[in-house]
Amino acid sequence: MNASPTIASTAVARVILKPRKALPFYGRHPWVLASAIDRVEPIGIHGEHQLDIDGQVVELLNDKKRFIAYGLYNSKSRIAVRLCSWSVDEPIDEAFFRRRLEAAIALRQQIGYEPAQGADKSESATRLVFSEADGVSGLVVDRYGDYLVVQPTALGIAQRLESIVPILQDLVQPRGIILKFDKAMAKLEGMNNNSQQLETETPQKSTQPSATAPFTDGHIWGELPDGPITIRENGLAFEVDLRVGQKTGLYLDQRENRLAAAHYLSGRRVLDMFCYTGGFALTAAKLGNASSVLAVDGSKTAIAHGQRNAELNGIQSVQYECADGFKFLDQLAERGEKFGAVILDPPKFARGRGGANQALMAYHRLNRIAVSLLEPGGILISCSCTGGVSREDFLLMLSGVAQKSSRDMRILQTRGPAPDHPISATCLETEYLKCAICEIR
DSSP: OOSSOOSOOSOOEEEEEOTTOOHHHHTTOOEEEGGGEEEEEESSOOTTOOOOOTTSEEEEEOTTOOEEEEEEEOTTSSEEEEEEEOOTTOOSSHHHHHHHHHHHHHHHHHTTSSOOTTSOOTTOEEEEEEGGGGTOTTEEEEEETTEEEEEEOSHHHHHTHHHHHHHHHHHHOOSEEEEOOOHHHHHHTTOOTTSOOOOSSOOOOOSSOOSSOOSOTTOEEEOOOSSOEEEEETTEEEEEOTTSSSTTSSOGGGHHHHHHHHTTOTTOEEEEESOTTTHHHHHHHHTSOOSEEEEEESOHHHHHHHHHHHHHTTOOSEEEEEOOHHHHHHHHHHHTOOEEEEEEOOOOOOSSGGGHHHHHHHHHHHHHHHHHTEEEEEEEEEEEOOTTSOHHHHHHHHHHHHHHHTOOEEEEEEEOOOTTSOOBTTBGGGOOOEEEEEEEO
């Protein structure tokens, strides 16, 4: 094809790349950085009037004006275009989103993470839609029991919630849907998520997305329970309050890693750092038969939820403490404390590749202190959710820790997120979660 498509599409502009910048996008990488763009040409706009196209559909063309893909544009973001469709015959419209959401949900059903429609879902949880990995860059949807949590991480997606939410309601039939913004991503995307709270009923569809995100954080479609709901994971009960908390409510991506780690913890004194609401700690105690667990987090709210989860499961061998992670580790080292296992699951240390080196320095310091706390033959379970840090970089960091600590480290397992968080082979940035289970001599 020698030119942009002539069929009717929803695109309002053509984004033309600089020379020698098109190859990754022919290879279906979905992120077009602003630095790769030569110019933007509005379609059908004449004279001096300028069209605000942020959040709207554009055609991506190479420097010879050959069509590559459709995407959602945002001049305020470093990711200027988020590509979604590489077919000239598949514009980004409501039918497109329905197809992608249907496929995402069908995959979770196929791999056994999502019950069939009509089955009891009241105490299960899964990630139904995972952004680029499901071909909808900027959209995350988690199901907790009979409720959905929707997290838009792109302006164009936030603007289309009026169309996306009814599709989710039709496909999943939840009792309620709650909107949750990632504040850091909202800032990077230039979203205005402080707009006036709308009414709770489903809004009418709009053919033209607004210039800003039309909903505020916490917006509700349908209903929500009066308090926390109970989710069961690997036989353990966890309370989830959908109105508060980090991410969309619970770290679903660590589900299999918590279970895998438990196999190495029998009879050990365990330190669980950055424990959040106790996922690793309670699994270690109940399923791993750890002799005791010290669970530490900097959030008083998370600690309170962790203590409640311990009560729900009748677990008395977990002690919770609210403290700054790095400072607490230093204090343990100064006192000469020793543990049979240390679990590290810290928050994200940087966004994007630009902060990778600084993040790796933080991981090195954290893991080096943890190694110093381990008895000979101890187990280190070290995690990173920093997307800009690659798996190779993370393993090299652990190698450096072993060398500087003069300890023998044997990596028993390297793991990633649960299968309902799939990795896109053409967007390896979706492999954000790394988990290494190591023996330290």
